[in-house]
Amino acid sequence: xxxxxxxxxxxxxxxxxxxxxxxxxxxxxxxxxxxxxxxxxxxxxxxxxxxxxxxxxxxxxxxxxxxxxxxxxxxxxxxxxxxxxxxxxxxxxxxxxxxxxxxxxxxxxxxxxxxxxxxxxxxxxxxxxxxxxxxxxxxxxxxxxxxxxxxxxxxxxxxxxxxxxxxxxxxxxxxxxxxxxxxxxxxxxxxxxxxxxxxxxxxxxxxxxxxxxxxxxxxxxxxxxxxxxxxxxxxxxxxxxxxxxxxxxxxxxxxxxxxxxxxxxxxxxxxxxxxxxxxxxxxxxxxxxxxxxxxxxxxxxxxxxxxxxxxxxxxxxxxxxxxxxxxxxxxxxxxxxxxxxxxxxxxxxxxxxxxxxxxxxxxxxxxxxxxxxxxxxxxxxxxxxxxxxxxxxxxxxxxxxxxxxxxxxxxxxxxxxxxxxxxxxxxxxxxxxxxxxxxxxxxxxxxxxxxxxxxxxxxxxxxxxxxxxxxxxxxxxxxxxxxxxxxxxxxxxxxxxxxxxxxxxxxxxxxxxxxxxxxxxxxxxxxxxxxxxxxxxxxxxxxxxxxxxxxxxxxxxxxxxxxxxxxxxxxxxxxxxxxxxxxxxxxxxxxxxxxxxxxxxxxxxxxxxxxxxxxxxxxxxxxxxxxxxxxxxxxxxxxxxxxxxxxxxxxxxxxxxxxxxxxxxxxxxxx
DNA sequence: GATCCTCGAGTTCT
DNA sequence: CTCGAGGATC
Numbered sequence: 001x002x003x004x005x006x007x008x009x010x011x012x013x014x015x016x017x018x019x020x021x022x023x024x025x026x027x028x029x030x031x032x033x034x035x036x037x038x039x040x041x042x043x044x045x046x047x048x049x050x051x052x053x054x055x056x057x058x059x060x061x062x063x064x065x066x067x068x069x070x071x072x073x074x075x076x077x078x079x080x081x082x083x084x085x086x087x088x089x090x091x092x093x094x095x096x097x098x099x100x101x102x103x104x105x106x107x108x109x110x111x112x113x114x115x116x117x118x119x120x121x122x123x124x125x126x127x128x129x130x131x132x133x134x135x136x137x138x139x140x141x142x143x144x145x146x147x148x149x150x151x152x153x154x155x156x157x158x159x160x161x162x163x164x165x166x167x168x169x170x171x172x173x174x175x176x177x178x179x180x181x182x183x184x185x186x187x188x189x190x191x192x193x194x195x196x197x198x199x200x201x202x203x204x205x206x207x208x209x210x211x212x213x214x215x216x217x218x219x220x221x222x223x224x225x226x227x228x229x230x231x232x233x234x235x236x237x238x239x240x241x242x243x244x245x246x247x248x249x250x251x252x253x254x255x256x257x258x259x260x261x262x263x264x265x266x267x268x269x270x271x272x273x274x275x276x277x278x279x280x281x282x283x284x285x286x287x288x289x290x291x292x293x294x295x296x297x298x299x300x301x302x303x304x305x306x307x308x309x310x311x312x313x314x315x316x317x318x319x320x321x322x323x324x325x326x327x328x329x330x331x332x333x334x335x336x337x338x339x340x341x342x343x344x345x346x347x348x349x350x351x352x353x354x355x356x357x358x359x360x361x362x363x364x365x366x367x368x369x370x371x372x373x374x375x376x377x378x379x380x381x382x383x384x385x386x387x388x389x390x391x392x393x394x395x396x397x398x399x400x401x402x403x404x405x406x407x408x409x410x411x412x413x414x415x416x417x418x419x420x421x422x423x424x425x426x427x428x429x430x431x432x433x434x435x436x437x438x439x440x441x442x443x444x445x446x447x448x449x450x451x452x453x454x455x456x457x458x459x460x461x462x463x464x465x466x467x468x469x470x471x472x473x474x475x476x477x478x479x480x481x482x483x484x485x486x487x488x489x490x491x492x493x494x495x496x497x498x499x500x501x502x503x504x505x506x507x508x509x510x511x512x513x514x515x516x517x518x519x520x521x522x523x524x525x526x527x528x529x530x531x532x533x534x535x536x537x538x539x540x541x542x543x544x545x546x547x548x549x550x551x552x553x554x555x556x557x558x559x560x561x562x563x564x565x566x567x568x569x570x571x572x573x574x575x576x577x578x579x580x581x582x583x584x585x586x587x588x589x590x591x592x593x594x595x596x597x598x599x600x601x602x603x604x605x606x607x608x609x610x611x612x613x614x615x616x617x618x619x620x621x622x623x624x625x626x627x628x629x630x631x632x633x634x635x636x637x638x639x640x641x642x643x644x645x646x647x648x649x650x651x652x653x654x655x656x657x658x659x660x661x662x663x664x665x666x667x668x669x670x671x
Numbered sequence: 672g673a674t675c676c677t678c679g680a681g682t683t684c685t
Numbered sequence: 686c687t688c689g690a691g692g693a694t695c
Contacts, residue, residue, distance in 0.1 A: 199685085334681060342682085359682050361688070386683055386686055424689060425680095521691075523679045553677080555692050633676055 007048065011055050014045040018061040019159065019252075026156035026223070027254045058152065059131050059159040066153050066215030073145035073210075078124050079171060080230040082138045083304070084607070085290060085314045086650060091269060093650065094291070097313045098265045100653075101293060104302050104310065111294040113241035114271040115227060115259045117314050119202050119285040120177025121209060123147075124230060125157065130166030132159050137209065140608050141642075150209055151176075153218035162252030171230030172253060178205045179283045182221035200352045201285055223284070226253040240294045258282075261294055272315055279317065288316035305659045308641065308649065319380040322355075323393050324348035326375050329360065329404045333412050335440035336520055337427040341366055341404060343377070343389060351381035358387040362424045366404045373402040412436035432472075432570070439465050441518050445473040449524055450516035451505040455498045463487050473516070474577035477502060508585045510537065517571070520561040525629075529553060530562075536587040537575075541566045597669055598626030602635060606649055607642035609662040617665070624669045632657060640665050 002010070018041050025031045033041075046062050049055050057063075088094055101110050122138040135151030137144035151157055154176065161170075178186070183201040190197050198204035208220035226248045229237075238244050242261050249255040258278075262271050272289050279286060293299050293311040302310040328344040341360040348355055358379060360366045369389060371377060374396025377389045396402065406426050410417055415430030428434050432441065439461050446453035446461075453476075464470040469483060479502070484495035508516075514537075515527035522530070533551045534540040540562075548559035565571055603621050605614055605628060612620065617640065618628045632639055632651045639652035639659045652659050660668065 203685085332681090336680075338681070340681065353684055355683080357683070361681080365688090381683085388687090521679070525678060553692065557691055629677065631677065635676065 007052060008055065011045060011048050011052075014041055014048070015060055017041055018045065022061070022155050023158065023162060023252050027158075027249065027252060029257075061159065063159075064153045064155060064218060066213070066218035067149050068214075070149060070212050070214075072212070073147060075139075075143050076134065076136045076146045077143040078136065078141075078230060079126075082122060082124060082141045082144075082173060082230070083309055084141060085312045086308050086653070087288075088313055088315050088650065089318065091265075094268055094272075094313065094315055095265050096654070097291070098268070101302065101311065105298055109264050110298075111240075112262050112264075112268055112291045113245075113259065113294045114262050114268060115245075115290050115292075116256060116275055116282075116286040117288040117290045117316070118175040118177050118225060118256075119287045120175040120205050121202070123151065123174060123176050123209075123224075125151065125172040125174070125226075126169065127161050127166065127172065128169045130161040130163060132157070145210075147209055149214040150211060150217040153214050154222045154224055156222075156224040156254045158252040160252075162250070166251075167233060167235035169231065169233040170235055171232070172226050172248065173228040173230055174224055174226035174253070176205055176209055176222055176224050177201065177284050178208075178221060179223060180285065181283065182223075186221065199349075199354070202352065224254055225256045227255070227290075237296060239296060241292045241296065241299075242294055244296070262291075268315070276317060286317075288314055290314050305641070305653075320351045321378050321380045321390060322348045322350035323376055323378055324355075325396070326371060326373055326377055326389075329366070329371070329373055331407060331411060333410060333428050333434065333436035333440075335437060335444050335518060337410075337430065337434065337437055338425045339406065339410065339417050339428055340425070341406075343371060345377075345379065345387075348379060350379055350387075353381065355379055355381070355387040358389050360389065360404075363404075363406050363419070363426060364424055372396060372398050372404070374398065410434055410436070435465055438471065442470065442473060442476075444518045445516045446476075446505075447516075450512055451508060452512075453498075453505045454501050455494070456501070459489070460487070460498075472574045472577070474574050474581060477506070477578070477581035477583070506582045506584060508583055510585045510587065513537070513583070513585055514540070517565070517575070519565045521558045522562060526553060526558065541572070541575075596624030596626070598624040600625070601637040602627045602629050603665075604629055604632050604636050604639045604648055604652070605642075606639060609640070609642035612662060617662075620669065621665075638665075638668070 018038070021031070021033050021038055042062070045060070049060065049062055088097065098110065102108065124136050124138065124144065125132060126134040132152065134146065135148045135157070136146050139145060152159065178201040180201055183198070183204050186204060187197045198207060204220070205222060208217050208222055211217045227245070229244065238247055242259070245255045245259065258275065260271050262268050268291050275286065275289055291313045293302065299309070299311040304310060325346040326343050327346055329341055330344060331339050331341050333339055340362065343358045343360055345356055345358060360369070360371065370392060371389060372395065375392045376394040376396065378391050378393050379387060380390055381387055406419070407417055409415065410428035410430055413428065413430040413434035413436070415428050415434060417426050418429055419426035428437065430437060432438050442461050442465070443456070443458065445451055446456040467487070469479065470476055479499065481492070481495050481499065484490055484498060485492055511528040511531040514522065514530055515524050529551050530540055534543065545556070545559040545563055548554050548562055549556065598621055603626055605617055609617060621628050629636070632648050632655065634655055634657070636652070636657050639648060639657050641649050641659050641661060649659065
């Protein structure tokens with residue numbers, strides 16, 4: 001019979017051996033014991049802990065099979081924010097980065113640490129006295145979700161740092177991802193079980209980490225690579241990024257060995273092209289490379305712009321392309337009657353999603369790209385989102401019926417389709433007689449930036465219009481519980497929710513209401529200008545073209561659209577009916593043109609701000625007299641950048657537009 | 672008349 | 686996000 005002390009010792013020894021085996025497998029890539037031996041040790045420890053509950057510890061490797069499910073994830077704040085890195089696509093942008101760095105440091109040449117940019121999920125691991133105490137997702141960069149229980153099941157993540165004198169506290173930044181072969185095997189298992197397959201390794205990793213039941217996470221083959229530090233209390237930092245990665249590896253954290261220190265632009269680009277060539281042979285997905293100024297003291301010297309480090313750059317690979325067949329070229333009718341050709345595609349997996357449609361914009365675009373039905377085409381997701389046909393890879397048989405011809409009649413209402421000279425788009429002339437246009441008009445009316453009626457989606461609008469329950473936006477407010485409940489897929493609960501949303505939407509604002517009307521050429525910005533200028537609906541409706549052109553950014557074309565809209569008796573009736581139904585807003589109060597600190601300044605927002613939503617930030621800026629616009633130009637006074645800032649940030653840098661973060665904005669406005 | 676800056680509109684998938 | 690086009694500016 002073993003003494004208690006011997007049992008404690010044995011458990012300790014087993015834990016060390018098991019974690020050591022993990023480390024050798026995942027970190028050093030040099031397994032020392034086989035699977036059977038590993039299993040034997042593991043089961044012995046499990047048995048020991050089961051018969052001696054006092055031995056249990058959250059940092060025992062046996063916990064890697066997962067604890068009991070949680071109700072929800074807590075939100076945790078990162079002690080040091082997890083920054084996003086500016087993106088570059090072209091070689092010139094890399095050269096510009098190097099130039100800025102050299103100028104910032106006042107040196108001739110700079111060394112950069114180059115690493116792959118993993119296509120996974122960034123996480124933050126907190127170790128205290130060497131023990132893993134917390135793991136969180138990146139979230140918005142300032143706070144994320146506490147997924148500690150799940151991360152404990154990820155075997156490459158050490159539960160204890162491999163060090164005899166671990167730092168008091170350290171935050172380790174890295175990426176959780178799934179190897180492609182593990183992903184394939186997982187999907188095969190999901191298929192066998194009749195469960196949903198994942199679109200790509202990234203989604204699979206994300207889905208696995210967001211399981212409320214850690215036992216499910218434990219069954220998923222997740223990997224981890226460390227690449228940086230957050231807070232580091234009482235840890236002697238090395239001099240360079242490269243040495244920092246060595247240090248992480250010494251601490252028992254897996255570090256990707258595909259890395260290099262390169263000199264200048266040529267060195268960075270060489271690494272980039274090398275990795276691009278190896279990309280398909282890597283076991284995991286990468287979406288580019290990351291360059292960081294190698295010397296940590298120089299990193300500190302360069303500092304940050306709007307929470308994006310000036311010392312790092314992500315150089316992305318070009319969007320992935322795939323080849324597929326055009327099965328048909330159909331047309332869609334939009335809100336303004338625009339008849340848009342759309343290519344229906346043989347579903348193809350590209351850039352992390354299955355693509356089945358791609359817009360061809362207009363007739364000229366179809367000619368320019370010379371796309372016919374039956375052609376094989378190259379497809380990519382522009383900006384990794386919107387599918388786009390790049391070019392024809394191989395023409396199909398191209399029979400006479402395979403050419404695209406703009407229909408002479410609207411497919412929805414048979415009205416004539418007309419293309420005005422000098423215009424790129426062809427339009428259905430059916431106006432609101434056309435059901436497609438009526439549906440789009442209704443969707444626009446209900447959209448978030450207009451009347452914000454949640455729950456009025458495409459399917460429902462189809463039913464309402466096709467069933468003749470609704471013809472104009474005003475009819476929406478006549479809907480009854482019984483009328484709604486008669487529709488498909490609409491229970492009493494959903495019907496009640498929709499009615500409540502409609503009721504709520506009656507409390508509108510003048511700019512939203514004007515925008516919701518869907519006047520041609522009047523978008524959000526113009527609606528706001530009109531509301532501010534006229535202060536109320538009546539004078540706007542009564543205004544002639546000359547008066548309308550007195551509004552900033554309204555010229556002859558927009559003025560004509562507005563006058564024509566309000567001249568239409570039908571439109572006036574709808575407006576009357578809407579007001580009668582109870583739709584209302586504050587009138588007579590032109591926005592007090594406060595001569596705030598931002599008067600005359602134009603701002604562009606990009607990325608996610610820590611505290612303010614986009615709407616709140618816009619409102620705040622406008623209340624101080626500033627303007628918020630959507631694209632960056634030389635005339636932009638400030639770009640306000642948050643995390644995940646995109647192309648607008650790079651453009652601002654290229655144009656030399658001042659970049660500020662949320663704090664900077666608040667300081668500017670409040671003086 | 673040319674050029675630049677903005678805005679509007681259409682679009683895809685999870 | 687991207688294209689097209691309206692409006693302002695020089």
